[in-house]
Amino acid sequence: MRITPLDIQQKQFKVKLRGFDMEEVYSFLELVREELEELLKENSMLKEKVAILENQLEEYRKIEQSIRDTLMTAQKLVEDYQTNARKEAELIIKEAELKAENIIKEAQEKVVKIHEDIVDLKGIRRHFKEEIRRLIEGHMRMLEFDKEREGEEGEV
Template identity: 40%
Template sequence: MKITPLDIQQMQFRTSLRGYSKREVDHFLEDLAQTVEGLTRENQALRDKLAATEEQLAVLKKSESTLSHALVTAQAFTDDLKQAAQRDAELIMKEAELKAAELVREAQAELAGTQREILDLRKQRLMAIERLRSTLRSFERMVEIEMGDEAHADQAEKLIGG
């Protein structure tokens, strides 16, 4: 049976001839009622505080779960970003290597073309020099012939005029 402070306050004892002092019993019951009432209030306050604490605990556990999930999600996102950045870096490196190889091929092709042009120009120079020499020789022969004709003409004049 549950006894409340009100039950204690309203409790009536039978009195007998040699029984307890009514005043002392009433005074004791009053003190007891106040003590039980205080304990009941304290008990209720503790129950309320426990309920509030359990609510806070539930909220904190939910927050912890949410934060844990957010942390896992953030870590996964970070890992994805790292992998994407790694892939992008590798792609950029491959593109740079291909571009560098293409530039080297183009430079080598241009060098080979320039070397061919230089050889062609050297051949043309040699051919031009040879043509000039040939032309000079032709002129030299023509001059010699002219000189020879003049010498013959002078001799012929000397013979005729002479």
């Protein structure tokens, strides 16, 4: 059963002989309610941030897949250019051979460029994941600190 700030605010205690100071009890309950409410808001905010970051990560994955598809297309184009270059070389001799070499060179430069782009995007993704991990760890430390602080306040 989860306790809500409203549960804390509405909690009633029976009065007994030599019981607690009711004003002090209600004052403490109000403090606990406020802290719980703040933690719930912060938790909600963190969940929203995680959802946003997950959406961004999905977008990066889509971009990565698009680049992979482009690479496959470029590799297929290279193969097609090579096949066409061989046929033309048989028909046109030296001139066709020079054109085929230029086409292959351009296609290979495109493949190298696409490979470089993939490596760059993987680095960005790795950096992004590390930033997310640091953010989550930072928030976890804050939550642990709050928990410890609540524990210390409970002991006082």
